[in-house]
């Protein structure tokens with residue numbers, strides 16, 4: 114289906130914003146392709162679907178990268194074959210009203226309430242409790258079918274009454290989904306615990322200083338960690354229709370550690386150096402210490418939230434792998450960078466979620482000299498000083514977030530596959546690449562070529578067939 118919506122000229126041509134150019138240029142139709150050419154061999158134990166969520170405005174224009182209509186790009190693999198590629202927008206009230214800003218659709222000005230079904234649904238896509246959910250942190254999750262048709266907003270049977278993060282954590286020990294939501298009005302932060310079968314079993318308001326933008330959090334086996342950092346909601350900016358978040362020097366940066374089944378009064382707060390962390394890699398308990406690994410930047414959005422990455426910032430201003438060590442016994446914090454190369458979109462083997470892990474994976478966006486790699490897959494060996502192994506793609510090719518999938522019967526932590534979509538500029542087409550996670554720098558195991566652009570975007574998941 115092609116979008117009948119009129120294109121906004123501000124999203125077209127060489128003057129279009131960075132987030133609407135190159136691999137990020139929106140597509141305006143929904144297709145299903147079943148004849149895909151494959152180079153190499155698709156591992157036969159990969160049976161399921163790889164999904165990536167992207168911002169893909171129907172009008173072709175948004176002021177900010179993070180607010181375009183969510184579109185999912187999926188590839189189904191079975192028994193060594195690529196069955197299909199398809200792309201579908203998530204049907205939300207924002208999709209039904211192209212170009213109308215969120216606040217206009219969501220805010221009831223008389224009651225001053227928000228309709229949390231108004232979502233761009235554009236950030237992540239996950240599977241839990243037999244459901245596939247498209248997530249965006251300002252809103253309710255949206256349930257989709259395995260063929261990417263929209264079922265509708267999901268509120269856990271009405272228990273969820275506020276926003277839900279795009280970055281829940283999946284506990285390998287209990288099968289629970291641990292999550293939170295942040296809002297512009299009190300309660301600013303709410304913690305959620307969801308059972309393995311998808312019932313919300315805990316909903317706890319957490320006291321933070323103000324309306325912080327909490328994009329991600331962390332979970333260990335025993336604790337959750339909230340990142341209460343100085344990126345703050347600004348109502349005046351919201352009324353103007355842009356990205357309503359700015360840096361604040363007055364807001365105290367803190368991490369809060371809470372037992373997983375704890376209450377607001379149980380949160381132990383730690384002062385940390387001012388910074389922002391969009392994404393954590395993992396966290397774990399080490400005696401009295403809670404260790405958090407994530408991609409840190411010194412600050413974000415001081416004067417503007419504009420994101421133009423056509424000219425890379427200095428490496429020290431870009432996201433780099435970092436460690437916070439929070440000592441629950443002494444209340445002290447030790448923090449340090451673990452790598453000097455910029456990287457983002459960190460992922461792990463989910464079997465190590467909440468536990469000390471040896472390996473981390475990330476999208477490399479530069480090297481320590483400041484040179485842009487144009488995108489590479491990094492594998493970090495955390496037992497070896499976060500030593501980096503790199504898969505570099507051909508010049509100009511742009512990979513996205515890569516997801517680790519264990520090999521069937523795997524016993525080693527890195528015995529499995531890394532998969533992502535890669536855009537190639539020379540043909541404006543894309544391919545899904547499958548790497549051997551034990552030989553990241555080596556030749557890909559398989560490339561599944563899609564004869565059109567798979568738009569670069571945000572987060573992705575491998576959702577295996579039910580067993």
Ligand SMILES: [Fe+2]
Pocket residue numbers: 236279280328391392571572
């Ligand atoms: Fe994210």
